[in-house]
Amino acid sequence: xxxxxxxxxxxxxxxxxxxxxxxxxxxxxxxxxxxxxxxxxxxxxxxxxxxxxxxxxxxxxxxxxxxxxxxxxxxxxxxxxxxxxxxxxxxxxxxxxxxxxxxxxxxxxxxxxxxxxxxxxxxxxxxxxxxxxxxxxxxxxxxxxxxxxxxxxxxxxxxxxxxxxxxxxxxxxxxxxxxxxxxxxxxxxxxxxxxxxxxxxxxxxxxxxxxxxxxxxxxxxxxxxxxxxxxxxxxxxxxxxxxxxxxxxxxxxxxxxxxxxxxxxxxxxxxxxxxxxxxxxxxxxxxxxxxxxxxxxxxxxxxxxxxxxxxxxxxxxxxxxxx
Ligand SMILES: NC(=O)c1ccc[n+]([C@@H]2O[C@H](COP(=O)([O-])OP(=O)(O)OC[C@H]3O[C@@H](n4cnc5c(N)ncnc54)[C@H](OP(=O)(O)O)[C@@H]3O)[C@@H](O)[C@H]2O)c1
Numbered sequence: 001x002x003x004x005x006x007x008x009x010x011x012x013x014x015x016x017x018x019x020x021x022x023x024x025x026x027x028x029x030x031x032x033x034x035x036x037x038x039x040x041x042x043x044x045x046x047x048x049x050x051x052x053x054x055x056x057x058x059x060x061x062x063x064x065x066x067x068x069x070x071x072x073x074x075x076x077x078x079x080x081x082x083x084x085x086x087x088x089x090x091x092x093x094x095x096x097x098x099x100x101x102x103x104x105x106x107x108x109x110x111x112x113x114x115x116x117x118x119x120x121x122x123x124x125x126x127x128x129x130x131x132x133x134x135x136x137x138x139x140x141x142x143x144x145x146x147x148x149x150x151x152x153x154x155x156x157x158x159x160x161x162x163x164x165x166x167x168x169x170x171x172x173x174x175x176x177x178x179x180x181x182x183x184x185x186x187x188x189x190x191x192x193x194x195x196x197x198x199x200x201x202x203x204x205x206x207x208x209x210x211x212x213x214x215x216x217x218x219x220x221x222x223x224x225x226x227x228x229x230x231x232x233x234x235x236x237x238x239x240x241x242x243x244x245x246x247x248x249x250x251x252x253x254x255x256x257x258x259x260x261x262x263x264x265x266x267x268x269x270x271x272x273x274x275x276x277x278x279x280x281x282x283x284x285x286x287x288x289x290x291x292x293x294x295x296x297x298x299x300x301x302x303x304x305x306x307x308x309x310x311x312x313x314x315x316x317x318x319x320x321x322x323x
Pocket of ligand 1: 016017018019020025050051118148149168169195196197198199200201202203205207253270271272273274275278279281282
């Protein structure tokens with residue numbers, strides 16, 4: 001497996017998002033099966049694993065901790081915290097520390113390599129969060145820190161206080177808003193960019209049908225990209241990806257990941273799957289190399305295609321009101 005540098009961390013060029021084992025995509029596999037799949041991803045060369053305190057109310061961190069315990073010193077674990085209601089400055093440090101200690105306990109480790117603020121509300125000064133992160137780095141509790149779904153301004157202000165390791169945000173062929181300012185800022189400042197939902201929640205694999213139905217906490221119930229009309233309207237995109245993928249002897253999912261790997265060398269996607277063949281397929285995208293000419297052709301063709309539907313946090317909050 002090829003490796004990449006994000007901030008000061010060395011990670012496999014493609015990581016594994018583990019959220020789906022506990023949260024967000026409906027019924028999952030059993031814990032022993034999930035642990036086996038996470039270990040298999042490591043065997044396949046993956047050294048970058050993404051979790052969060054919020055996935056399954058801590059259950060996902062426990063799972064990841066158990067799965068990676070035997071290889072703990074060979075992997076980079078990233079987890080995330082929410083701050084909750086607006087704290088005073090003194091409360092902020094105490095609150096983040098308490099959350100980190102709880103995450104470390106669930107992960108069964110004394111530090112994490114990467115600790116993200118899961119969302120960056122304007123009500124809490126990024127400088128205050130960055131200061132706490134600097135202290136945690138000094139203490140060796142975390143090796144680096146990041147922000148998720150942050151704006152360019154938030155990235156720059158936070159980075160000026162305690163340099164960021166990575167920004168993790170939704171990025172794929174179907175969601176490219178961060179190309180305008182955040183990805184260029186990451187490039188300028190030497191920050192890694194970690195796309196979540198890099199396969200647009202699986203749509204870019206070409207395996208989604210307008211007849212599919214979703215249950216429980218499955219985000220695909222509420223994100224507009226999975227509206228039946230949008231699935232139909234986005235078929236030209238899949239046609240294009242399938243054509244290019246065939247040329248490269250790859251799958252549409254692999255082509256979608258290879259596209260972002262080609263774009264910048266500090267981009268490290270973290271696709272998620274609960275099936276061994278798909279984990280293998282996704283990690284295998286690191287070996288699908290595009291030439292500059294192929295990349296330009298893909299970009300030119302993509303520019304002609306309109307994308308229908310999206311995935312927004314506002315949509316996802318509907319899940320809890322929509323049982
Ligand atoms: N920071 C944040 O706010 C945030 C938000 C969302 C996610 N994340 C992180 O990012 C990770 C990835 O996000 P995501 O899970 O939404 O990414 P994704 O890989 O774009 O989508 C995952 C979905 O696609 C399916 N899938 C994956 N690979 C496939 C393939 N090769 N062929 C067909 N279907 C495939 C999976 O189904 P199966 O499982 O059934 O294979 C699952 O339903 C998460 O695990 C989490 O760690 C972070």
